Amino acid sequence: MSVKYIDEYRDGRLAGVFAAQIAEAVHPERAYRFMEFCGGHTHAISRFGIADLLPANVRMIHGPGCPVCVLPVGRIDMAIQLARRPDVTLCTYGDLMRVPGSRGASLLKAKAAGADIRMVYSTLDALRIAEAEPSREVVFFAIGFETTTPPTALAIRRAAARGLANFSVFCNHVLTPSAIRAILESPGEAGGMRVDGFIGPSHVSTVIGTEPYDFAARTFGKPVVVTGFEPVDVMQAILMLIRQLNEGRCEVENQYVRAVTRTGNRIAQAEIAEVFEPRDSFEWRGLGEIPRSGLRLKPAYAAFDAERRFALQGITGRDNPACECGEILRGEKRPADCKLFGTACTPDTPMGACMVSSEGACAAHWTYGRFRDLARRVA
Amino acid sequence: MSVRTHRGLDLRNGRIDLSHGSGGRAMAQLIADIFHAALDNPWLRRGNDQAAFEVAAGRMVMTTDAYVVSPLFFPGGDIGSLAVHGTINDVAVGGARPLYLSASFIIEEGFPLADLKRIADSMGAAARGAGVPVVTGDTKVVERGKADGVFITTTGVGVLPAGLDLSAEKARPGDRVILSGTIGDHGVAIMSKRQNLSFETDLVSDSAPLHDLAAAMVDAGREGLRVMRDPTRGGLAATLNELAHQARIGFRLSEEAVPVKPEVAGACELLGLDPLHVANEGKLVAVVSPQAVGPVLAAMRAHPLGRDASIIGEAIEDDHSFVQMTTAFGGGRMVDWLSGEQLPRIC
Amino acid sequence: MNALLPDGMARVTLSGVAMDISVALVEEVQVGDYVIVHVGYALARIDPEEAERTLALMQEGGVIPPSEAAEACP
Numbered sequence: 001m002s003v004k005y006i007d008e009y010r011d012g013r014l015a016g017v018f019a020a021q022i023a024e025a026v027h028p029e030r031a032y033r034f035m036e037f038c039g040g041h042t043h044a045i046s047r048f049g050i051a052d053l054l055p056a057n058v059r060m061i062h063g064p065g066c067p068v069c070v071l072p073v074g075r076i077d078m079a080i081q082l083a084r085r086p087d088v089t090l091c092t093y094g095d096l097m098r099v100p101g102s103r104g105a106s107l108l109k110a111k112a113a114g115a116d117i118r119m120v121y122s123t124l125d126a127l128r129i130a131e132a133e134p135s136r137e138v139v140f141f142a143i144g145f146e147t148t149t150p151p152t153a154l155a156i157r158r159a160a161a162r163g164l165a166n167f168s169v170f171c172n173h174v175l176t177p178s179a180i181r182a183i184l185e186s187p188g189e190a191g192g193m194r195v196d197g198f199i200g201p202s203h204v205s206t207v208i209g210t211e212p213y214d215f216a217a218r219t220f221g222k223p224v225v226v227t228g229f230e231p232v233d234v235m236q237a238i239l240m241l242i243r244q245l246n247e248g249r250c251e252v253e254n255q256y257v258r259a260v261t262r263t264g265n266r267i268a269q270a271e272i273a274e275v276f277e278p279r280d281s282f283e284w285r286g287l288g289e290i291p292r293s294g295l296r297l298k299p300a301y302a303a304f305d306a307e308r309r310f311a312l313q314g315i316t317g318r319d320n321p322a323c324e325c326g327e328i329l330r331g332e333k334r335p336a337d338c339k340l341f342g343t344a345c346t347p348d349t350p351m352g353a354c355m356v357s358s359e360g361a362c363a364a365h366w367t368y369g370r371f372r373d374l375a376r377r378v379a
Numbered sequence: 380m381s382v383r384t385h386r387g388l389d390l391r392n393g394r395i396d397l398s399h400g401s402g403g404r405a406m407a408q409l410i411a412d413i414f415h416a417a418l419d420n421p422w423l424r425r426g427n428d429q430a431a432f433e434v435a436a437g438r439m440v441m442t443t444d445a446y447v448v449s450p451l452f453f454p455g456g457d458i459g460s461l462a463v464h465g466t467i468n469d470v471a472v473g474g475a476r477p478l479y480l481s482a483s484f485i486i487e488e489g490f491p492l493a494d495l496k497r498i499a500d501s502m503g504a505a506a507r508g509a510g511v512p513v514v515t516g517d518t519k520v521v522e523r524g525k526a527d528g529v530f531i532t533t534t535g536v537g538v539l540p541a542g543l544d545l546s547a548e549k550a551r552p553g554d555r556v557i558l559s560g561t562i563g564d565h566g567v568a569i570m571s572k573r574q575n576l577s578f579e580t581d582l583v584s585d586s587a588p589l590h591d592l593a594a595a596m597v598d599a600g601r602e603g604l605r606v607m608r609d610p611t612r613g614g615l616a617a618t619l620n621e622l623a624h625q626a627r628i629g630f631r632l633s634e635e636a637v638p639v640k641p642e643v644a645g646a647c648e649l650l651g652l653d654p655l656h657v658a659n660e661g662k663l664v665a666v667v668s669p670q671a672v673g674p675v676l677a678a679m680r681a682h683p684l685g686r687d688a689s690i691i692g693e694a695i696e697d698d699h700s701f702v703q704m705t706t707a708f709g710g711g712r713m714v715d716w717l718s719g720e721q722l723p724r725i726c
Numbered sequence: 727m728n729a730l731l732p733d734g735m736a737r738v739t740l741s742g743v744a745m746d747i748s749v750a751l752v753e754e755v756q757v758g759d760y761v762i763v764h765v766g767y768a769l770a771r772i773d774p775e776e777a778e779r780t781l782a783l784m785q786e787g788g789v790i791p792p793s794e795a796a797e798a799c800p
Contacts, residue, residue, distance in 0.1 A: 005760050005772055006648070008781050015709040017787035049710020093765070121650070122766025124748060150751050151767045206762060206770035225795075231708050232784055240789050253795035258777040259762055259770045268751045268769065358651070368712040371701045581742060645741030649763070 005258075009230030010048070018235035019053040025242045032058045033194055034241055035331050037180060038145075038201035039066030039359025040229060046368035048231040058238065061331035062364070064179055064287060065201055067144040067172075068095045068357035069329060072283045073317025075172055076101035079141050082170065082310060083107065083115040089133065090117045090170075091126035092141040099356045102317045123155035130159070130167040139306045140169045147203040149173045149295065150268035153275040156297070156304045170306040171296055174282060176204050177212040178293035184220045186287070186330055195331060197241040199234065200226035202256055209264025213252045221250050228256040275301055285319070285353055286326030325352035328361050335362040336373045342366065388412045393492040400486070400520025410518060413492070414484075417499035418506060422479075422514035430514035432479060435538040442469040446531040451494065454568045455583025458531055459502035461660060464588045465611070466535040467511055471590035472607045472663065474545045474597045475537035480506065482533050483517035487526040498529065509588035511535075543597065547625035549605040550666040554694040556630060557672070559592065559663040559679055560585070560687040562615050563643040566657030570646065582642045587661030592684045596665060599678035603671020608664050614656040616714045618664055619702045626666075629697025632704040632714065636691045656717040666694060727759040738763060 026032065036042055042062045045051065051060065064070050076099050083090040090107070097108040097119065111117040116136070120126050123140055130138035142152045152169060159167040180198065200213055205226045213224040223244040227237035237255045244251060254260055275298060282294025297305040306312065319325070323345070324338040335341050335354070345351040347363055354360035358367070388408060398405040415423050422430040446462045456464075462482060470477040482502065486495065506513050564585040571582065589609060596604060606626075610618035615637070619630055639654045647654050661684060667675050672690065679685030692704075702714040727749075728737045734750040738761065748767045749755050760777075761768035783790060 005777060009784075010708055012707050012709045014784050014787075018784075019709070021787040047706070047712055048708040049706050049712045050708075052710040124766050147764050147769060150769070151748075151765055154748065154750055154767070203762060203764055203769060228780075236784060236789055239787075240792075240795065243789070243792070247792075249792065249796075251792070251796040253790070253792065255780075255790065255795065257790060257795075258772050258774075258780055265751060265770060267753060271751070367715045371699070371703055371711075371713050641741035642743050645739075645743040649740055649743060649745055 006230065009228065009232045011232060014232045015053055015235060018232065018239060022058065022235070022239050022242060023055050025239060025246065026055050026057060027246060028057065030057065032242055032245065033061055033196050034058070034199055034238065035061040035063045035183070035195045035197075036199040036234075037063040037065040037176065038199075038204065039069070039357065040202065041199055041227065041234060042066065042361055042364050043359050044229065044231055044234060046364035049368070050231055050234060051369065051372070053235065054238070058242070061195060062328070062361035063183065063198075063331060064284070064329040065145065065176070066354075066357050066359040066361075067148070067174065068099060069325065069353040069360045070174065070179075070284045070286065071096075071099065071143055071172055071353065072285045073100070073102055073319055074283070074315040075317075076107070077105070077315040077317050078312050079170060080105055080107060080110045080115075081315070082139060082306065082312065083110050083117050085137070085310070087137045088116065089129060089136040089138045090115070090141055091120045091129060091138060092117060093121075093143070094119045095357050096141060096143065098350065099353050100320075100350055102315075123151045127155055127158060127164070127167065130164050131162075134166055136166060138167050140167070141172075142169045143172045145174060145176050145201070145204050146207045146272070149276065150207060150265075150271045153271040156275050156301055157271070159304055160301065168304045168306040168309050169297065170312075171276070173276065173295040174284070175278070175293050175295070176201060176208065177215070178290055179284065179287070180213070180216055182284070182287050182290045182293070183330060184216065184222065195222065196245055197223040197225070199237055199241070200224045200252075202227060202229040202233075202259070205256065205260045205264070207265045207268045210252050210254050210260060210262050211264070217250050217252050223250050224252045226252070226254045226256050226260055228259070286329035320351045323352040325354045325362075328354050335365040336370070338362070342370065388492055390492050390496055395486050395488060395490040395492065395495065395520055397488055397520055397522070400518060406518060413496050413499050414516060414518070417496070417503035418513045418516075419503070420512040420514060422512065428515075430479065430481075432514070437541050438539045440470055440473055440475040440537045440539055441534065442466060443532070443534045444469060446533070447527070448569070449527060450569070450572045451498065451528050453572050453584055455565075456586040456660075457498055457501050458529065459498035460505040461584075461586050462531045462533050463502050463505035463509065463511070463513070464586045464660060466533040467509055467588045467590055468609045468660075470535045470537040471588075471593040472609050473539065474543045474593065474607070475539045476594065477509075477511045477535055477537040477590050480511055480513045480533055480535050481515045482513050482531055483519070485519050485521060485526050485530045485532075487528055488520055488523040490528055495529065505588070509590065511588070511590075540597070545604065545606045547606045547622050547666075550622065550626040550628055550694050552628055552694050552696045554605060554666050554668055555672045555690050556619070556632065556692045556694065557665045557667055557676060557679065558615070558637065558689060558691045559589075559685045560661075561638045561640045561643065562610070562659055562662065563639060563647060563654035563657035565660040566614070567643045567646045569658075570650070582640065582646075585659055585661035587684055589661065589663055589684060592663060592679065592682045595678040595682055596663070596675050599674040600665075600667055600671040603668035604675060605666040605668065610659050610662055610664055612658050613717055614654070614658060615664065616653075616655040616702070617716055619714065620700075620716050622666065623697070623700040623702055626694070627698075627700060629695045629700055630692050630702045631695050632692030632702065634704050634707045636689055638687050638689060655714055727755055727757055727761060729757060730755075736768070738768075
């Protein structure tokens, strides 16, 4: 039985068709380096073994589009501190449980020590808990790019509409275009860590549309192909990027036409605009402070802002000094280049966020692809 | 032993209280009216603290397990039937014939007697269905909050046919990997009942006793059957990685050959899980020599629990003991152990 | 999309697995529509015509023509 709108885009036969097209399209003497920004794409590329289907001169670089990976250590520390309060029930997406904070702390360890931390699949679950347990201060640990931001906005509006006095959000939402700009402006990029083009995120783009990527093409001369989630989508998009480069074009193209439009989801954008405003600056693990890249709750919704409600002080966390998540998030190094990869740092003993999240470059490589390192070394 | 008291247990509305664990009349009544009634067999009827049985000549096997599954009742089973099947399977994968089980219960104060009866009845049915009696047991009661409903610990004993010595070390490159049926059913059935996840499927746990199937495979495979395992927690991925490391070989699998029910695939898709990491409670994976593949596969497919049996891959030389898989898409990937706890209290 | 439920919710199914999600972020979805779901919310409707067109192109290893796919001129 085939699953509509999923199976067709995973058809192995089409993989072969596109692999052949790509092999034919590439100019043999040139190197093509494409960054897939979104963690979901990193995961798909690893999980379906797409690297095996590309010619040697096409290299995929994993970008920082993994919201768990880019969350700075200090924010995890703040969440742990919040969760330790006896009156607080912290609701979090599962991926965040094992992210290392400072000094090896984590939400999972805090839970083991007695903090009331609950894994939820959706903001709807957190709201339900707040309604069911009025004596608890229920805080939702909100992270993510523009896909998870509208759900958080809706949850806050719903809480406001229902007068839910015990619900608040610890907001760590970040903005995709700002991160892409930061990569393009980073010294590594200028200094030769060359990204030739971007595989643009799928779900984020259903929300923001394709318009916000125009600057990458106009200002920085980098083509962007907004791409669907499935492996055949990725193969088709790679072909589109190769052709752009070969033909000297530099455009934002939409491969994910079945779900993405130029202007995006207006309802979702309106929800975001109603509840959130940009922070002047927000710290990203591995990328440092990026101006206007993060969101906070507007004053009108201050009652639901956990940072204000609990007078949280910012914490400057400490990354493990040997951890090279930063270079990896910027695409300057491969996971296998990090000295800690596979030795001190594994998914069971993660040193940095790239290894904890299933969308992180290191975790994806470890879980699906590390057998290739040995082949490379031998060959 | 029958205990006459002036009043029977209130099986409909009654609850476990501390007196049920105190060793006195209340406990005796609990054991008689719930456990002995459900599990009834000659050993229990004798009412001793231990069960005596003849020891077969040759080698015996013994296994122990604890069951902490949450929720206690799920589509396709409950903690009781799971305990019986799981223990039988641990004995059976070694090629042994399971003979007897023991079961000890740690029950939380306040636990409804109706639920306890339901669990005990389910165990009895599972034991009778498999032909493996629960010959001895124990009951303890702990205060409210100190155990989540009920925990069950079991021991199983069995006897190995003479000369049979299944072990991972016997696997060698060129051997084939056979799987008895669809993966991920149990884990998804459990998830469908868990609190925070609100979806419904028609799916049931695959919890089942595999000793008959295993015996048929041993008969058909002879020396060609190297080793069998049942992939429970951690899923097929964990089991194959364990085998690879113990045998010092690698595996190369074909994703298209691994059977997964559409509902399981759909549920995993929705929750971002990989069926390879999801628990099973009624499946076998076997490493078999090329010559023995035909007979073993035929024997499996002839059995109700092995109808979907398929060859999913082969063993290869590999110093690093990787489990690799060719995806349906055409590229390659590894199948690694899952890190962290994807689904706590799955069995 | 299997059924619309009260309060901005809907029941979606995937291979026989049913899940209740919020459709507050998509306009006018109807039973029979396909949606993209993320953390319990529908984010976008899949346009069946575009989906078919994409698939048809993919069958031949083709791509959406640059003039149509391009959304910006450098």
